[in-house]
Amino acid sequence: MNLDRYYNEKVLVNALIEGDEGAYRYVIRMYREPVIRLCRGFTGSFEDAEDLAQDIFLEVIRSVGKFRSQSTVSTWIYRIAVNKSLNYIRDNKKRNYDKFGRGDEESFRGGDEYDADIPLVNKEHAEALHNALNKLPEAQRTAFILSKYEDLRYSEIADIMRTSISSVESLLFRAKRNLQDKLREYYEKNLS
């Protein structure tokens, strides 16, 4: 199936609205990897990220009628992905907290829950990273994940987060400082 005609965003959006299966496949092919990467940054688990990505694409396709072309399709999909990921984390936080309850620590996941493709030696670092990420304020966490997992430019992050480039710079600066503080706390508590 030739999907090249969907390079034009207007054509793509109209085709999505009309229920064109080729357009669905094009969007999924183009954005599957970035969306799963983003979700993985939020969840720390490939399996959860894939499930979440599936929900995100369903939402993208079902709500394409609301797309007003005030941003690019890419920005719009990222916004849906960020919102869905944050909602997923809010919904799961308590469950995971109960599951791995560690006093006052907001533990998000446990070592055994991490993906099999991560080498064993890195599992404890993955746990450390996601515990620390999970403790960051949502805006800092979102900016950090868009920057480090997606390698997006400050201007792209600003568009997705509907904020200014200077705000993104500030969010990232604070995210990195906070992240290293949380990681230091974690390592002193667990691995020293």
Next chain:
Amino acid sequence: MECSKVHNDLFFYLEGSLDEKSNADIKHHLGTCKRCSHFADMLRASLDVIEYEKKVGEDNDFADRIIDELSGKGKKRKTYPLSILRYAAAAAIIIFGVFTGINIARLASGYDQNGLTEMSEETYYLNDMYQEPIESFFLINYEDYE
């Protein structure tokens, strides 16, 4: 250079975004301070995790699953969240326990639906009031049986 200053800038040092002088100062400090050097190794390992997690493998069925779901042909991907299953299992165990308890109690008391009391064989063994006390066992005069 103090350890606290290193801790503040370590992330920026590892991602190579510090100016030349700060970079050299931290590098020198890490060469002399075992504690900060250890933390730098840990922090680097955590950040390396991001590189692992960025790798997304191929999945040729991914689009098909979404399109199937859109057309109503898709299998329900998720059944019930684990927490709901857990509560349902706990409720089932409690209900089973309560009904079993009621039935055992009914059996033991010899009470039936008609309000009549009759002692079945099971009743006898379940209700120890009917069983012979141990004291009476010792009072038995075995000579009577001979």
